[in-house]
Amino acid sequence: MEPLQKAARRGLAEEAADRVRDAIFAGHFPPGAPLREVELAASLEVSRGSVREGLALLTREGLVRGGWHRPTTVVEVTAVDVEEVYSVRAALDRLAARTARARSTVDDLAALDDLVSALSSAVGSGADGPRLLALDIAFHDRVYAAAGNRRLTEAWEAVRSQVFLFQLQRVSLGGSQYRSHVVAEHRELAALIRDGDAAELDRVAADHVDSARSRLLAEL
Template identity: 55%
Template sequence: MRRARRRGLAHEAADRIRESILQGSPPPGAPLREVDLATRLDVSRGSVREGLALLEQEGLVVSQWHRGARVIEPTPTEVDEVYTVRGALERLAAHRAATRATDAHLAELAGLVHALEHALARGADAPELLRLDLGFHDRLYELADNTRLQRAWQAVRSPVHLFQLTRIRLGHPHYREVVVDEHRALADLLIRREAEAAARHAEAHVASARDALMRMLRGRPPATDDQ
């Protein structure tokens, strides 16, 4: 974990802790001890406490009285709640992008799918594939042209990132099988400006990820028809 820079220490601490969590250390469910983090980041415990509070607002950390903070765990309940919210946001983002974005901007999404396909073909590792995956969705929300919608996406993005990492860890072959086709189908609908179909597909895409992960958490393989 890199030390925090001497500017905006609470936010810097949050950034460094988030970065570390999304790299898998500490893992989901692990405790986040203020004294240890303050030493490793070379900041005060107060800055760490404020940083953890910021991460709790993002949904990446949970705090309990007398038990301190810990990294959120992808339980079926947490997964269902996060992905249900994400599905509603994704549906709205896709519909707005299909009706508001320029042709050139929508074509960018096809380029992002191509980059994802190329990375998959050359055997890119899971973190790189997920970075490209989330990059596609970041751009989709930008093209929706609604600041509050983008903020809502950012409010769930960190737990989505963590949960997707868990999904890939538990079922990497399944993720690799579906990731390009699902994004290509959505990009094609958006480019054709089929707003309602794109909205439905975007919501179904999120539901597919949710259902696959929930099955894995319950010890069952993802269904072969998860699309």
């Protein structure tokens, strides 16, 4: 019985983390917003302990900050954070794109095309920022999956939540610019992964991240 009890508690903590993460990505908790255990526990209908453990998971993801006798808040996006996260992302994305070019299957390529089409439709219909970002990140998730390198995917997942949050801040500060570039940039990446020049793919993958970094820094 003891192992089952531990698994149940762990499951509730992960569910709490998932739901708070979703709320952050939906823009309900902007950067700097407080995350109060009592209110979250009541809203999620779980114990404060489960919420506390869930928030600890999100802290390890870099989404929230807190400490002893300090309030827990959604991280605020600073220039230093942007430089660090996007420099790591640039290195990972370049490797993922190059590896996906060599290993991607017909299904992988079709999935990337479908996500570009979904992005185009979402932009055309005026979808909100979180919806566009969900498709944007899903595209990159698929590139990493196509690369087929488990450790590379784990490295991406270590910064993925912060990338989403930072991109959400970028969209909230300069949404029209993001909308005007997002489809063309991902369409170009998909085409180069399919049959493009390796050096050109490497350059475009790096530029994709660098332009996002530069635009966000300019808006902060």
